[in-house]
Amino acid sequence: MKILVADRISPLGVEYLQKQDGFEVVEAYGSSPEKVLELVADVSAIIVRSDTKVTKEVMAGAPLLKAVGRAGVGVDNIDIEAATEKGVIVMNTPGGNTIATAELTFTHMMCGTRAIVRGATGMREGKWERKELKGSELRAKTLAVLGFGRIGAEVAKRAQAFEMEVIAYDPYLTEDRAKEMEVEKVELEDAFSRADYLTVHMPLTDETRNMVDEDAFSKMKDGVRVFNCARGGIIKETALAEALKSGKVAAAGLDVYEQEPLPEDHEFRSIENLNLTPHLGASTAEAQESVGVEIAEAVAEVLQGGRIRNAINMPSIDPKDIEVLKPYLDLCQRMGGFARQAAMGTASSIHITYWGGIVDFDAVPLTRAVLKGWLSGIAGDEGINDVNAPHKIKALGIEVETIKSS
Incomplete structure (x- = not known):
């Protein structure tokens, strides 16, 4: 059986597949859509990250296809409906980037509270802005975590190590779990009004889209700091831009956006108290190795007739x-x-x-x-x-x- 690895994954993942009996592994990174269509004619599985699009046309051109593996979480680049109709199993690796995303969130929090980015940029420009860049300590501040899944919980642990008070909004977080994690479960309005720092860790759904909007910012403290390394669209971008410009929000950090890549002329790029990263949540060597090996093992198991892991569509x-x-x-x-x-x-x-x-x-x-x-x-x-x-x-x-x- 032939496996197409269309996007670069950990070499350990490729090596694992190559060691399995009966597998032929084809590595074709950065292939054009036309080349992908040519390559899938006789493959049993495709492994991708976020670059290669596994479209309905790709599915139709792969009569032997049994599985599509996504080394990562998001499957926006895979036509799930077409895969389901064709009987192709789509799998991802939901746990591999938890620590990486939690650490990036905390990095944004540190940069946003101590003006690290502006300070570093100023030094390269020959400036010495010691008096201008007065920050704030995390200790004794209140962090509101919106969404208390794996990543939210890991962020909370790190905040507690910095002696922050952690409150959490998640309608499905139980009191017992909150007590176990030593956080206070609160309603959304309380999270907005009490937060000195606010971080988002929820999926983007109809219920969460634009959850943090103009009305939400009006309920927050002056000088609040806001961060999103989850999904673009949960924080309303126009509302955040206005809050940053007015000083309502002292600083913010974003890794995700409503449109990605972020347009070159987007107003966010000109806001000084906003730190931006290009969706780096899972971009660590450890996370990439983890998701690469995990998806290789999952795809191999499916092709060998074993159990199905992390299936999206069946x-x-x-x-x-x-x-x-x-x-x-x-x-x-x-x-x-x-x-x-x-x-x-x-x-x-x-x-x-x-x-x-x-x-x-x-x-x-x-x-x-x-x-x-x-x-x-x-x-x-x-x-x-x-x-x-x-x-x-x-x-x-x-x-x-x-x-x-x-």
Whole structure:
């Protein structure tokens, strides 16, 4: 079986694939769309990062294709619908960049509180702005974390090491989990009004788009500092620009934008108290090695007929059971979403009871479908799927109990 590695991943990942029996690995970094179409004619799997687009046309031109692996989290460059229709499994690596993104967030916080970028630039220009660049200490300040998944929790740990008070807004964070992490769970309005520093770690959904807008900034303290290394669009860019110019926001740091790459003429580029990085959240040697090896192992396992890891578009079920379980999986996901809405808030536990003929089958995929329905669109730093739903539920401190009743 032939595997196309279309974007550069860790050499250890490529080496892992090359050592597997029956695999031919083709490395073709930076190929044009036309070249990609030519290369996929006889491949069984494609591995990409964010550069190569796996479009509907690519899918159609790859009759042997079984899997697409994304070394990273975002799958915007993969046509998920086309893959699903074709029966191609799409997988990603949701946990590989957690520490890298958390550390970048804290780097932005440090730069924004001590004017590091302006100071360094001034020194290169021959300036000595010692009096002008008076910063602020992190100690004893309040950090509001919007979204308390893996990355949000790691940022909180680092803030606590700097003796900051951490408050967290996440509708699905339980009191027990908040207590365990030694953070205070608050409502969104309280997070806005109490924050000296505010950082965003939520997925971009219809509910979170423009969550931090003009009205939100009006409720914040004068001189608040704001950071986003999650997804562009959660902080309304025009509102942030105005808040920075007026002094309402003393400093901000962004790694993500509504449009990427950020246009050359974007007003953000001329705002002095705003630090910008070009979406570097996962750009560390360790993160890239982790996601490269992880996706190589996942793709190999699928091609070898093993379990499916971190699948975006299909449940991990024994092939012989799929036809029987398919309608139940859809029902379970819908029921999970309904239960979450009916709960009107958080839950400390989820109890699922199965009865009838379905008890003869493995309940794990069904349970995961319920959990995916509960979480979809509201929790975590990455897309919810059947594989990562239990981990996200656990991270929120929610216990899950399943019972089979004949």
